[in-house]
Every structure is written in structure tokens, then in C-alpha cells.
Amino acid sequence: KNEVEQSPQNLTAQEGEFITINCSYSVGISALHWLQQHPGGGIVSLFMLSSGKKKHGRLIATINIQEKHSSLHITASHPRDSAVYICAVPPTSGTYKYIFGTGTRLKVLA
Amino acid sequence: ETGVTQSPTHLIKTRGQQVTLRCSSQSGHNTVSWYQQALGQGPQFIFQYYREEENGRGNFPPRFSGLQFPNYSSELNVNALELDDSALYLCASSLESYEQYFGPGTRLTVT
Numbered sequence: 001k002n003e004v005e006q007s008p009q010n011l012t013a014q015e016g017e018f019i020t021i022n023c024s025y026s027v028g029i030s031a032l033h034w035l036q037q038h039p040g041g042g043i044v045s046l047f048m049l050s051s052g053k054k055k056h057g058r059l060i061a062t063i064n065i066q067e068k069h070s071s072l073h074i075t076a077s078h079p080r081d082s083a084v085y086i087c088a089v090p091p092t093s094g095t096y097k098y099i100f101g102t103g104t105r106l107k108v109l110a
Numbered sequence: 111e112t113g114v115t116q117s118p119t120h121l122i123k124t125r126g127q128q129v130t131l132r133c134s135s136q137s138g139h140n141t142v143s144w145y146q147q148a149l150g151q152g153p154q155f156i157f158q159y160y161r162e163e164e165n166g167r168g169n170f171p172p173r174f175s176g177l178q179f180p181n182y183s184s185e186l187n188v189n190a191l192e193l194d195d196s197a198l199y200l201c202a203s204s205l206e207s208y209e210q211y212f213g214p215g216t217r218l219t220v221t
Contacts, residue, residue, distance in 0.1 A: 043202075045212065090209055090210065
């Protein structure tokens, strides 16, 4: 079992739909990182959060530390949102590498 | 503040050759991590450099080696290239080992 699990693995939505991607983790964390990767592209940082909620444009990320769960929401989705979304756990004290989630491949149809 | 840059963007090499990939870390960052991402897969940790010393290593053979320079930029060297080395190579810089900022990647094709 992966230490960081995402669901769904694949998601197809119509333009304008509200999208939710979930991330559950079993390790202790100080923060969680949401990342975006367009096909063939590099990785872009979306959010780093350790509590509550963060919003940037049409993207909203929430985290519940007690339940070890985070969600990424996209409002009014658009075809340009089509990408792989990855949640990742940054290193904590005594560790040095990210633990990446399994990724969610999102396709938004026009 | 400049972000993480990598060069070259794309590279084609022949099996058995050697390759050097370069990464300039974000201003103020002292740690660089390297990842290999095969097509359709998640990033796999290769190694991390902190203040010019290797700080941790993933499950990669010794033909994958690296360097970090006093300005905290870094190189990834791969010797005796194999077809399976074809991948997107990502570097990420951070201050200590915390939030990492990723570069755009170098796509390596080994033929």
C-alpha cells in the first residue's frame, strides 16, 4: 500500500464542472504539497498547506490533519486544466525525499 | 527571484554514451534533488545534494552520479546509458529539505 494514495486515478469531466481530487496519507506530515504536471511538461507547484484551506483562482485545497486527508477542488473547470495532479509529502525532520502520491490524470472536455 | 532552470531541454543519446544534465537552483536555496520520471510514471528519487554533499540516494546504480557546486547549482551525470534511462529528468531546489520547487525538466531519449 502506498503511503500517499490519490483518488480517482483517472477523471474525465465536461468543461465547467466542479472537480474534486482526493489525497490520503498514512505518514506523519508537517505539510502537504499539491503539484500539477501537463502532458510532457515539468512539475508546477500549486499549493503547500499544513492546515485549513488555501485558494488560488479557481483552485482550492483543503487539508484535515486529524483525518490525514486533503482535497484539491477545481471550480468551473476548463480544458487547460487537463493535467496530472499529484499530492506529495515533503521531507520531515530526519528524512530527505518527497513521498509522491499516485497521481490523478484529469481530462476536461470542451 | 529566478526559478529553477534546467539544461538542455531535450537530448538524444546513443546507448553506452555518457550524459550530463544541469540544474540551477532557485535563489537562496541550498538543496537540490534529482528525479527520474519515465513516461506515464511518477517521479523516482535519484539523489539529493545539500551544501555540496550527497544527502540521500534512491535505488539507482552508481553510474548515476552528481555534483553540487558552491553556488548550489548541480549536475547529474549518467554513464553507460541504457535504453531504460530514457525519461524526463527533473531537478528540484529547496532551502534545507522542505518545500521543493521543480524545474521544467530535461527529456532524455536513449536510442
